[in-house]
Amino acid sequence: MESAEQKNTQQRLEALTDALHSGAADKVRQLLSVLHPAEIGDLLESLPHGPRELLWELVPSEEQGEVLVEVNDEVRSGLIDEMETHELVQATGGLDTDDLADLLHDLPGAVIHELLLSMDKQNRQRLEAALSYPEDTAGGLMDLDVVTVRANVSLDVVLRYLRLRGEIPELTDSLFVVNRFDHLQGLLPLSTLLTNDPEASVAEVMNRDVEGIPATMKSIDVARLFQDRNLVSAPVIDENNKLLGRITVDDVVDVIRDEAEHNIMSMAGLDEEDDIFAPVVTSARRRAVWLGVNLATAFLASWVIGLFESTLDKVVALAVLMPIVASMGGIAGSQTLTIMIRGLALGQVGSSNARSLMLKEIQVSIMNALIWSLVVAVIAMAWFQNMDLGLIIGAALIINLIFAAVAGFTIPLILKRVGVDPALAGTVLLTTVTDVVGFVAFLGLGTWYLT
Amino acid sequence: MESAEQKNTQQRLEALTDALHSGAADKVRQLLSVLHPAEIGDLLESLPHGPRELLWELVPSEEQGEVLVEVNDEVRSGLIDEMETHELVQATGGLDTDDLADLLHDLPGAVIHELLLSMDKQNRQRLEAALSYPEDTAGGLMDLDVVTVRANVSLDVVLRYLRLRGEIPELTDSLFVVNRFDHLQGLLPLSTLLTNDPEASVAEVMNRDVEGIPATMKSIDVARLFQDRNLVSAPVIDENNKLLGRITVDDVVDVIRDEAEHNIMSMAGLDEEDDIFAPVVTSARRRAVWLGVNLATAFLASWVIGLFESTLDKVVALAVLMPIVASMGGIAGSQTLTIMIRGLALGQVGSSNARSLMLKEIQVSIMNALIWSLVVAVIAMAWFQNMDLGLIIGAALIINLIFAAVAGFTIPLILKRVGVDPALAGTVLLTTVTDVVGFVAFLGLGTWYLT
Known part of the structure; x- marks a missing residue:
């Protein structure tokens, strides 16, 4: 028997529609519990109005923010319209600043105001940075979850630092080596870190043959670079080689799919961000x-x-x-x-x-x-x-x-x-x-x- | 000034065409030296016949195999026709078995014969395994570069094992935890390995909430799964939960792009694997x-x-x-x-x-x-x-x-x-x-x- 993870969108949609129709809220919650935000987003986009709002009510509030990031523009603003200010603040308060930047223009002014008030200075600065680049550039794609190390320390120090840190951001395949001015000097892939003598210094084993992606590079060129070079993550730099953030392959995959959908839909004069169940x-x-x-x-x-x-x-x-x-x-x-x-x-x-x-x-x-x-x-x-x-x-x-x-x-x-x-x-x-x-x-x- | 890595295909193509026209072989070699096989493949696909064959002669023979994997079907068979048997054996001998499986049907019988003779038993078995699944399934997408560990060892043992191993396959974000029958029991993300106490056992920290991808899953569903769950790599299993190999995000990106191109090209009755400079x-x-x-x-x-x-x-x-x-x-x-x-x-x-x-x-x-x-x-x-x-x-x-x-x-x-x-x-x-x-x-x- 196939498990819930292995079902495709269509099979999930049928199970869910049945459960929604029969009013079995517990069954719906159970179906949702094994799904990731993007998968819940797919389901919301596939449901007509009525069932869609019913389902949205049943999405756990701690997941609603991430689901909002995943759905297309029109479905998103429809869901946001359904929500009270305090619900929105709660749902979006925990998001990464780059995700928050993506949906900020859809949020009501009151929500933005509350969110800004609740942020510390660092996060407010990060949000401003994320908003300062156009959406279709490397700067618009990047997140700020970088782990940096210095070239002159030993791998053992790096290993102890990571244990102390207690977690590493998702999709980290390399640590970024920077000097004290935050200028990018190289990459320390986790695989290098794991396979070399802990006594070696970062400078001895790091990959120097790396250039950061300029924040102004078009996202379509970034996608090509990731595809051609099989990258998982890459550092983003400003014109002075200063490290600004990183781009991860999951966002690149979204760029590639959006671009492809955009081409197909445009040829028929349609917009890929439209809700198929729009009024x-x-x-x-x-x-x-x-x-x-x-x-x-x-x-x-x-x-x-x-x-x-x-x-x-x-x-x-x-x-x-x-x-x-x-x-x-x-x-x-x-x-x-x-x-x-x-x-x-x-x-x-x-x-x-x-x-x-x-x-x-x-x-x-x-x-x-x-x-x-x-x-x-x-x-x-x-x-x-x-x-x-x-x-x-x-x-x-x-x-x-x-x-x-x-x-x-x-x-x-x-x-x-x-x-x-x-x-x-x-x-x-x-x-x-x-x-x-x-x-x-x-x-x-x-x-x-x-x- | 932009460096060679940051140029896009079009800019590279212009520089290369100029160099080819002026017969500056050294300049061409220098331009090629900073490019990855996929990027060289893009250039070959974009060149008309004549310049294309000229460029192919200048691609270092140790890179030709990987470039052949990257170009589209028609360009590939054109390039293969240009090569002698011994050149082909040399170019393809070093390829991973999954890459070799992809281009096997384009190679002349004599080359396949020599390749099989030169392989050890393990690699021949791997090649057979890769050929036994249809191209558009998880089994057809997978490679065999998995690093497995047992649940009952400590993280410290794993760390020492990796150092002994000396290298970790590209795009490895997790080690796969298996029992002695090679049944998948969980994942040990490198980030977990790096942030936990080395005295802890794999069983204590591994991610058990993971199901392998069945080898028969359609590649388009695999792509959806990777996209929805932001995966870098995932284990592929048979119907008995036995670990067969792994799928990595780079191959998934290719699936997504091929699918998108296929849709656009089909609508005009075209095939995305055709050479735009076909006779x-x-x-x-x-x-x-x-x-x-x-x-x-x-x-x-x-x-x-x-x-x-x-x-x-x-x-x-x-x-x-x-x-x-x-x-x-x-x-x-x-x-x-x-x-x-x-x-x-x-x-x-x-x-x-x-x-x-x-x-x-x-x-x-x-x-x-x-x-x-x-x-x-x-x-x-x-x-x-x-x-x-x-x-x-x-x-x-x-x-x-x-x-x-x-x-x-x-x-x-x-x-x-x-x-x-x-x-x-x-x-x-x-x-x-x-x-x-x-x-x-x-x-x-x-x-x-x-x-």
Whole structure:
């Protein structure tokens, strides 16, 4: 039998929904007791309103703070709205300053006021430090749970210091070696500490071949660094090499997943921080914006078609076939677009190889244009018993597929240059191009040739 | 000035391309010397053929094996093709068995034969063990670098054992406590080892509240577990609780990123393991399949339009406006589809909440259908000075947006049930539905009302 830890979110959700429905509060508490805050967060996000608030009531108050850190922005502010000031102060009072920094902007003023009053000076300074860096930088990701040692002491002294300390922060794989100005000098991995002669000095065994992560580094570059170098934790420094804090792999994993979700959701004009069970009006309003943008481009395409109204009136077969030209362009272009969006996100595409890649994409599109225009031309000829129609749709398809490759390649580069997220705006712009070019090419050739 | 470690892939790529172009082999070697295998892999993937092979020649042979593990499948087999048997044996001979297992199917038979001959019995058994689990399970992810201790010894004995051992495998945050049958009894985190009295026994301080990961667990569930519980490493067990190996967070990060890339690439019919600089013919052939599938659905839509040829002949305005109905349906449906694909991937959507979510999606779509059909109707009336045309397009849009929500919700559930990847086939099926329903509704109403 699988134990509660080994269940996945879906299985837990079913057990929990059953328990909530039957009003078995003890059963719910028991199910929650084996779960970690992130897992409780997953469940809250997956529950519709009603059951969600019911479950929240049953989350032990000492865990509520950490659960709030884990859920997405919209679910979080919904849960916070449910809570009284004193409950919020109690739930968030025990959080690490970096976690508190993440949810501070969602807390009511009264709660922030009380929290600040209850903090000692050191923690208030830490909170200010955490708030002073943008969320998407190394400084915004870091926590302050660093254990530092000096280079001139012996490993035995370090071992005794750790025993005296009594605990080591989670996800510590290395101690940071600093001088008296707090400048980073090296790392002392726990494994080094454990496998070397206690009489050796830190300076003799430490890893000097280490550079701190600048607090201003983008979190996406931090993620890449952790991934490429298999890091568990890494020191964060300021421009003078002074140790500011550390980044741990758990936060990096969150960055990677958020980034990936952001890309997928953006392509459909959605936000990964939205509540899937947001009120209908809220969801409808959000999606309306995206539909409106797309409607504008659809009308643009219609307007283009309208220019050829008299042609369509004479050759109705053009109306029947025209979606094929537009649709094939959209599909082919989205393949190039996707490769570009991913390549830009990974840093794999840039000025040094852009020309080679563009050349390759255009060659691929020409090859596919030739194959599929032939297929489409033959089918169109057979269907409408009209040789000219086949030639026209074949030619239009070749034109549109080549434009699609160029647009799929160029649009994300331009969007990135002007600071717009290619994943968000890329698809809309691309289909606008492929629709307009497709209709103009096909109906234009048709007008010139058939009427 | 930024140092080489802090450059991102793009900046490194530019420096490297310059050096390769100017033939400065020493400069290239120097740039490579500070990079990790994964970073060299990124660069190889980003280089077109020619420079890529040039760079590969300059990668030190002792690093080539690890770089091969890091690059994607297609780039890997290209690089392997460049190498002689003895070079491959040399490059891969030093790899861990789990890494070797990953690339074994890409190696020529002669190389595998030599590798097996050169292995001792223990390593051959390890390799067999690694090959006996599917790649996408905990067993396929695990490595065998575990450090085990017995519960009845003192921490001091453990500390002396580690010093004697001289090294601890990378990414070890815990020692695994086993009995004499190798059954998992608990974890001894290094932090516990370092902060407790050396006279204490392992049994007194170990973490018993731990379950091993079954070797058959899906890697995507393993990833979720690591993410939710902030793990660095975790023991893998068989059905009898016998310790088989361990999974480390670096491999989990790769699972998360691969999964995310897979979803994005699948949506455009692409494979994340393909080389972006594959030969033009290879790329064209791969993409041709996707274009062909989409062409079939485009012809289906055209055929539907063709059923209304005589109507279009009479009312050409229908031809001008019809792409709007189809396109809006596709956009609205893809929003629901994306939410479902993500929800299914995260385990957030299942039988317990499917009904609530479907109800919500339909309500959202009705609300947007009402808003946008009104807008479209008014514009169509004004444009064509035809009241009926406005009413018809408004009604068709309402019908299509509701169908789009139902299809966006149902298609991924059905695909998952029949074992097809919703990210791959979802969009094609959805647009087929929204195109067909859109054209039938709009042209059908037009035929009935206007002719």
